[in-house]
Amino acid sequence: MLAPLIEEKERLLLTSEVRSSPERLRELVTEDFFEIGSSGRLLYKEEDTNTMDLGEIDVSLTDFNLEVIRDDVVLATYRTENRATGNVALRSSIWVRIDGTWKMKFHQGTPIP
Numbered sequence: 178m179l180a181p182l183i184e185e186k187e188r189l190l191l192t193s194e195v196r197s198s199p200e201r202l203r204e205l206v207t208e209d210f211f212e213i214g215s216s217g218r219l220l221y222k223e224e225d226t227n228t229m230d231l232g233e234i235d236v237s238l239t240d241f242n243l244e245v246i247r248d249d250v251v252l253a254t255y256r257t258e259n260r261a262t263g264n265v266a267l268r269s270s271i272w273v274r275i276d277g278t279w280k281m282k283f284h285q286g287t288p289i290p
Contacts, residue, residue, distance in 0.1 A: 180243040183253050183272055183279060187241070190281065191257075193233045207273065207282045215266050215286040235260045249274040257286070265289045 186205055195201040212220040236257040244252045253270045271283040 179245075179251065179279075180241070183243055183251060184238075184241045184255075186272075186279065186281070187253055187255065187270065188238055191234060191236055191238060196233060205281060207275065207280045210280075210282055210284075212284040212286075215288045246271075251279075 189195050189201075190205055195205065214220050236259050239256050239258075241253065241255040244254075246252055251272045253272060255268050256265065257268055258265045266286045266288050268284065268286045270281050270285075272279050273282045274280075
């Protein structure tokens, strides 16, 4: 099934090992990947995936759901909680299949007050 695969990739993108490795990030995100952060700022739009570093975070992931938009486009939604601060956010990601490989094209985090 597709949902476990995309959830596994989402979980990988939450690890310090992947977030700080341009090589690993290139395996998981498209060249034109961007994010709207929980701050409301547009992030990574102009970044080169050869040098990209998403920074470290320590969060748990729950309530994962996957919606198929097209055969090659899916929307992942889930909830995270920052273990250090207790901040909770709802998150969404658009994944696209490129040459048989699923990669994240867009991500957004919305804090829950």
